[in-house]
Amino acid sequence: MDSVAVTRRTDVDEAEAMNTNRSDKLDRGAADLLALMRREPGRVVSGASLSRELGVSRTAVWKRVNRLRALGYGIESTQSAGYRFVGAPDTPLAEEVQLDLATDLIGRDVCYRPSIDSTNALAVEMARKGAAEGTVVVADRQILGRGRLGRSWVSPAGCNLYVSILLRPPMAPAAIPQITLMTAVSLQAVLSQSAALPVRIKWPNDLWVGKRKIGGILTEMASEMDQIRYVVVGFGVNVNLTADALPEQLQHTATSLSLETGRTWPRVPLLRSILRALDEDYASFCREGFAPFRSRFIQESMTLGRRIRVRTPEGETAGRALDITEQGALRIRRDDGSTLDILSGEVTVLPESPAGEQRRAGIRLNADRLCVEVQACFWLSILETPTRCWGFSRGPN
Ligand code: BTN
Numbered sequence: 001m002d003s004v005a006v007t008r009r010t011d012v013d014e015a016e017a018m019n020t021n022r023s024d025k026l027d028r029g030a031a032d033l034l035a036l037m038r039r040e041p042g043r044v045v046s047g048a049s050l051s052r053e054l055g056v057s058r059t060a061v062w063k064r065v066n067r068l069r070a071l072g073y074g075i076e077s078t079q080s081a082g083y084r085f086v087g088a089p090d091t092p093l094a095e096e097v098q099l100d101l102a103t104d105l106i107g108r109d110v111c112y113r114p115s116i117d118s119t120n121a122l123a124v125e126m127a128r129k130g131a132a133e134g135t136v137v138v139a140d141r142q143i144l145g146r147g148r149l150g151r152s153w154v155s156p157a158g159c160n161l162y163v164s165i166l167l168r169p170p171m172a173p174a175a176i177p178q179i180t181l182m183t184a185v186s187l188q189a190v191l192s193q194s195a196a197l198p199v200r201i202k203w204p205n206d207l208w209v210g211k212r213k214i215g216g217i218l219t220e221m222a223s224e225m226d227q228i229r230y231v232v233v234g235f236g237v238n239v240n241l242t243a244d245a246l247p248e249q250l251q252h253t254a255t256s257l258s259l260e261t262g263r264t265w266p267r268v269p270l271l272r273s274i275l276r277a278l279d280e281d282y283a284s285f286c287r288e289g290f291a292p293f294r295s296r297f298i299q300e301s302m303t304l305g306r307r308i309r310v311r312t313p314e315g316e317t318a319g320r321a322l323d324i325t326e327q328g329a330l331r332i333r334r335d336d337g338s339t340l341d342i343l344s345g346e347v348t349v350l351p352e353s354p355a356g357e358q359r360r361a362g363i364r365l366n367a368d369r370l371c372v373e374v375q376a377c378f379w380l381s382i383l384e385t386p387t388r389c390w391g392f393s394r395g396p397n
Pocket of ligand 1: 146
């Protein structure tokens with residue numbers, strides 16, 4: 001009698017799970033089966049032993065297998081022998097992202113959506129409803145991906161990373177630009193190390209390889225006068241995007257890891273590396289402040305030392321990018337000799353005269369005593385192109 005009752009309850013659970021958790025989340029039953037099969041990858045395990053270990057009917061096992069397959073898990077089956085786990089999908093499902101993640105804060109909760117308007121929009125909604133600090137929202141595709149300055153972010157399915165992280169730093173709103181810059185520094189480090197690419201940061205938060213944009217960051221927040229309520233740090237990284245998936249106007253200004261390296265990059269391990277780096281960097285930012293990130297930003301900046309034009313809400317100005325201040329502002333020396341600190345704006349890198357190249361190298365050495373010569377070769381190849389046309393952000397239609 002007991003076993004009938006158990007079987008019936010299990011079948012109801014399975015049916016419910018199939019209806020409610022169709023594509024975005026593993027239900028408990030499928031997750032248990034996955035954990036079991038993962039223990040013996042490549043080995044055939046009989047349906048009978050799986051049903052015994054899980055305490056459910058063989059039909060329930062079969063239904064769970066089908067749910068896993070629907071999410072992209074590779075599970076082979078033979079009528080007589082049983083099931084064999086052959087691999088996980090490269091989809092940023094919560095279970096995959098959290099596997100061996102081992103972070104303290106970021107990614108303790110992961111919310112995956114196969115398709116969403118914007119991960120930032122959902123993360124903001126979750127923040128308002130009290131979601132925990134460190135919650136990660138990740139999607140396979142965005143329909144209304146948001147870029148900076150009201151632009152859209154091209155977000156096709158199955159190839160890139162679209163991620164938003166909810167933070168609740170115990171700080172005043174003045175820390176927001178620093179958090180954005182800290183995120184840029186973390187992403188730059190992971191992308192350049194993982195793919196051995198010369199990824200550079202264009203102030204405030206664009207990631208570039210050569211003359212093309214590979215990623216961007218969008219920070220949204222709510223705060224009281226002297227205390228941040230929440231910050232949502234959203235980032236998009238083009239991982240396996242192909243040129244033909246880009247709209248015409250971005251064909252020559254955007255790139256991806258695969259376009260740069262000629263190979264495909266698994267997204268899930270890359271996302272885990274990014275979350276680990278952010279977990280560590282955010283903890284150190286909360287402990288030690290912005291100073292270490294300021295140095296790292298200066299080191300990896302492609303803006304400092306350059307002649308630039310900046311468009312801010314107050315108007316447009318031109319000059320030379322001198323420094324990143326302790327607040328995270330971009331300090332420029334204007335053509336009339338005065339200096340100006342800018343916290344938010346749109347930068348256009350301008351071409352250099354030969355004399356300007358020398359001045360630029362001097363400024364950079366003063367700023368951080370770094371290897372100017374090596375980076376100058378890289379910078380020299382940057383042409384004058386307005387930022388707004390570069391990267392993945394499309395102007396409002
Ligand atoms: C930029 O304009 O450079 C910033 C782009 C930020 C895009 C990311 S993708 C994940 C997150 N969700 C969004 O809607 N936007 C950010």
